[in-house]
Amino acid sequence: MNEFKQLSQQMRQAVNAEMKAVLHAAETPPDLYYGMMHYHMGWRDEQLQPADVNAGKQIRPVICLLTCQAAGGDWEQAVPAAAAIELLHNFSLIHDDIEDGSPTRRGRKTLWTIWGTEQAINAGDSMFALAHLALNRLVDRGVAAETAVHALRRFDETCVRLTQGQHADMDFERRDAVSVDEYLAMITGKTAVLLSLCTELGALIAGVDETAVHNYAQFGLNLGLAFQVIDDILGIWGDEALIGKSASTDILTKKKTLPILYGLSQNGTLRQLYEQENTDEAFVQQAIEVLNTTGAREYASERATFYSQTSLQHLEEAQPTGPAFTALNQLSAMLLKRDF
16 A cells, blocks of 8 residues: 555545635635735736646645654644644745746746736745745634644744745855755755755644754754765766756756766866856766766765755654555655665
């Protein structure tokens, strides 16, 4: 039996119902203010007519709910927290699309390309505020006010870390030199801390002790780091048929990922090559050939393995139980056991 598939389907339905309540999705037709958010979430088309568009795998809210149940809690009590996390994630996507100038998201036009930058910024701001209101609904599920306030504080602290990570990511685009340590700090803020919040809030709402909460939070943090480093490896050496994108894109765009930054720190020839303004397939092949001599792939693989093992060790130390624990292991295998 695939516990993850079975539990996640039920949990996603509950999270989507909660998000639709927070975003007033029952109003037909919605006004443009909410309609823009509904469009981004995949519930409406450009004319604000009903639609059902894939809005991502929603791994973050599911892992929050699985953690709550695995820690001995009632996952339905944690649904407002899971919805808040998914809304926070989507707020960041709206703003990321503007900051990156991305014309598409999930196969559709991004908000800013349809309704303009100003309205898209405002829609992102609105979703950020509504994410906080969603989290406050924990008390409606019987969660103690003290726990809800603690959760809100951790939520806001994570928001700061997320924007710090985004700041660093944008700053790196304007810099010629970025260190490996700076990069690891950036992906911790941009990617890993939100996954850590998912597992931490699930454990908090379950009511486990501080040690267990810490272990669950570290499980999520290291899981996020491992996932990102594996993604970096696949972005250079991955099988295009499996990863669904060109494996040369990261080098063509000179994206600063872990293997590339490590290679640049080790090899002057690679640094000189990256000083070229123009990139083409010949540049990609030459860069990969030089990169392979630096031990960059081995270094990144070792980091991914370290984060993966650390993640699973913290999960074991948290002493989870039941089908949700099995589902967390299945989810971890899906995220970590990719061919790198």
